[in-house]
Amino acid sequence: MKEGGVKGEILERYAQALLSLAQDNNILDQVGNDVNSILGVLKESPDLQEFLDNPLIKPADKKAVMNRILGDSVHPYTRNFIQVLVDRRRIMFLEGICKEFQALLRKLNQTVLAEVTSARELTDDQKNSLREKVLAMTGARQVELETHIDPELIGGVVIRIGSQVIDASLRGQLRRLSLRLNTVA
Template identity: 60%
Template sequence: MKDSILTAEVLEPYAQALLSLAQSQDLTDRFGEDVGAILASFNDSPDMRDFLASPIVNLDAKRSVLHQVFGEQVHPYMQNFLNLLVDRRRIGFLEGICRQYQTLLRKLKQTVLAEVTSAIDLNDDQKNTIRERVKSMTSANQVDIETRIDPDLIGGVIIKVGSQVIDASLRGQLRRISFRLGSST
């Protein structure tokens, strides 16, 4: 419940405003790349996320760090948007706003997100095969793939698209075999 309120009242309006700006300037793809870079930097550096969310750190320091990290990497409009979030003391919500922007952009482009968990890194051919299978399952125009590594899977993949989960992992197959053997006795 708390997440839905946060999304509706804080994340959604900022993400929608960013998308509106992107559409008016024909920058939806560029902003999508910028948002991806911001999220990647948060994944690489949780300290940066904590720094930006801290109420103790002054606003000038936050603006300075954002400019140093993203200055030339992101579009000037995106840099202005980041400064706006700092000024309005909403920069702590940046990660959520970026994720919400990605969701809105996927809807706009009729793209689905396939969350793929595998035992090892997937090569490009494997990703393309998954992409094509998901396209045929969902009738989407495009498929974005987000990958995670879980060595406990032993082999195979687990693909999650929306609420649908396809477990083609070795661990899942062993679990199903064990369940069948257990229920037949």
Template identity: 50%
Template sequence: MKSSVSQSLVEPYAEAIMEIAQSQNLVDEFGDNIAGIRAALSESDDLRNFLAVPLAKDEAKKEVIQQVFGDQVHPIMLNFMLLMVDKRRIMFLDEVGVAFQGLLRQLRQISLAEITSAIELSEEQAESIRNKVKAMTGAQSVELEVSVKPELIGGVIIKVGSQIVDASIRGQLRRLSNRLVGSVS
């Protein structure tokens, strides 16, 4: 869970970039830009760590941002990242991206379902989960964020907002164990 301090820093930046995106009719492009930025940060530990190091010079960070993202993102998005360097908030870039994507989902009435599965989901399974989450939330669309954890043994854990549905075998075994221990006492 994110600290409230970082959230209080992140949310105003995400809201500001969303406001600019809406006023300039760039919501879709900024959404794509943020997804690309987050993917780059996820794929490169070196980039993420360099931007997070407080001892690295701001000019060096700006140069790296220009080289990595200069031709990849809208000029306003590039300037936004450079401003984050000036304000010494660039280490929160990924968190700002997460918050922006949350605002984008709200705007588009899309629910995010975080799925943890023992194995990769087939397209049919993913579609079934999407339909169940749509029915549960009333959302027009559902975005799945799937992670695979074999230690679940089988089944899935579905998290939508604060609701969690644990349909994993590990969860079922844990509940069974708790019932058995409770009945013995």
């Protein structure tokens, strides 16, 4: 999730601060869940991101909206952290900070993120099988699967782990076969 330049430094600095706060207070799991919830809310509502990005909206209004949306579902430290972001005019980086926090937490927990794209929804057995294969490949302690659906794949899966891509899709196999046939002809 690394971003370049000043933005990347901001994301990393604030994510690291939140991680340290959570570690120091033994609330790492709670804050991790809070961050996941916040990302879910931001993903579901592009209007909320626009609202937070708008410099013409007063900080007090941004705080009020975030408090209403999150309510008591997040830890008070997480709520305070968001208010600090508003006060320091960094709230527009909330999504990036949350993603950077997730990356830092994965590294701390020796967890890898495997992005899996398939033609249709995977069953629980298929997800567990993929987790086991990724664990064997990476040597990580845990695997976090992020699944996407792409009907153009026809069948199979494409797995992305960091910069490594494993294309086990039918489309990928057909493409490789086509390349081999073209080099023979």
